[in-house]
Amino acid sequence: MYKNHKIAVIVPAYNEEELIVETLQGIPPFVDIIFAINDASQDHTLALIQKQQQEDARIQCIDHKTNQGLGKSLIDGYVASKHSDTDITAVMAGDNQMHPDDLPMLLDQIIDHGYDYVKGNRLLHQNITVMPRYRFWGNALLTILTKFATGYYAMMDPQCGYTAIRNSALRKIPIEQMTRGYGYNADILCMLNIQRFRVTDAEVRPVYDREKSKIKLWKYIPKTSWILTRLFFRRLWQRYVILDFHPLVLFYFFAFFNTLCILFPFTVRFFVMYFTYHELPKTTLTILIFTFLISFQSILFAIWMDMDYNKN
Structure with missing residues (x-):
């Protein structure tokens, strides 16, 4: 004992x-x-x-x-x-x-x-x-x-x-x-x-x-x-x-949705167009950059809220 x-x-x-x-x-x-x-x-x-x-x-x-x-x-x-x-x-x-x-x-x-x-x-x-x-x-x-x-x-x-x-x-x-x-x-x-x-x-x-x-x-x-x-x-x-609701799940979901449904397919489109036409597709590149930034920001907000919620 x-x-x-x-x-x-x-x-x-x-x-x-x-x-x-x-x-x-x-x-x-x-x-x-x-x-x-x-x-x-x-x-x-x-x-x-x-x-x-x-x-x-x-x-x-x-x-x-x-x-x-x-x-x-x-x-x-x-x-x-x-x-x-x-x-x-x-x-x-x-x-x-x-x-x-x-x-x-x-x-x-x-x-x-x-x-x-x-x-x-x-x-x-x-x-x-x-x-x-x-x-x-x-x-x-x-x-x-x-x-x-x-x-x-x-x-x-x-x-x-x-x-x-x-x-x-x-x-x-x-x-x-x-x-x-x-x-x-x-x-x-x-x-x-x-x-x-x-x-x-x-x-x-x-x-x-x-x-x-x-x-x-x-x-x-x-x-x-x-x-x-x-x-x-x-x-x-x-x-x-299930046990409680916190908006951080929405930020995570938004980031994952953007990554899977926008960022990934437009990345494929970017390289296909680049190697096919040998020039940068400016519209696709703009969408890629914008999607990446808002997804990254969304993940940062989710992590910050998760850390704050668990700090004790």
Whole structure:
């Protein structure tokens, strides 16, 4: 128990035989329950979890017979936790990449400052230079896209999986519908934003030692970008149309309509006429410029209103 709050920790693991024992043994003693999820590992991860389970009564093992992805491992952990009597649920990866000494900083944001969900931010740490350069730039791109998708514009480092959530908030979101693969972190943020829960960052140290990332950025970024696009439109529809109405959806719709129905076809017309007649079609060019400017202005207004609406 931590500050009179019962704490649960979810530890998803897939082929983590090298580091799973260190991860489980390093979880602070104030944690009440540890949900260790073995996602059909092909190595000795399950056996090691079961061995630790005999030594540590806090550990509850959830074993997947087939590999179902990181998101599904977290879903099972969250569902088990929300049906328990714990107050806060944290996530610590099975590769020992999340320093256990940072866990109190996440929990304090919920207990002492009233936030509902806290995620780690490695970019705040002075030792961020240890993050591989390709991860840093990939993270920066996905951070920008995630801000638009989730509505939490002040948030940084959304790819950090070191998180904590208040169980009262966990029970109010459809966590069972969360994305089962990578992209789950943006999905849960989107759910929280739709329900107007308070989210913040907490500084955590980046740990890159013996762990080997299973993320292939050349696959991960395009796939996650598509997921973020879907989340963006889902958030607009559910929060600003179904649950409440806000004129920013009209600005977004106007910009998208202009782009698809005017800007794109007139761009095609411009190049066809240019390469056919070898001269600039002035009328078409004028329409293109005018449409682009009003669409861009409309998007800026929508973003500004979205940021203002979510500033708290």
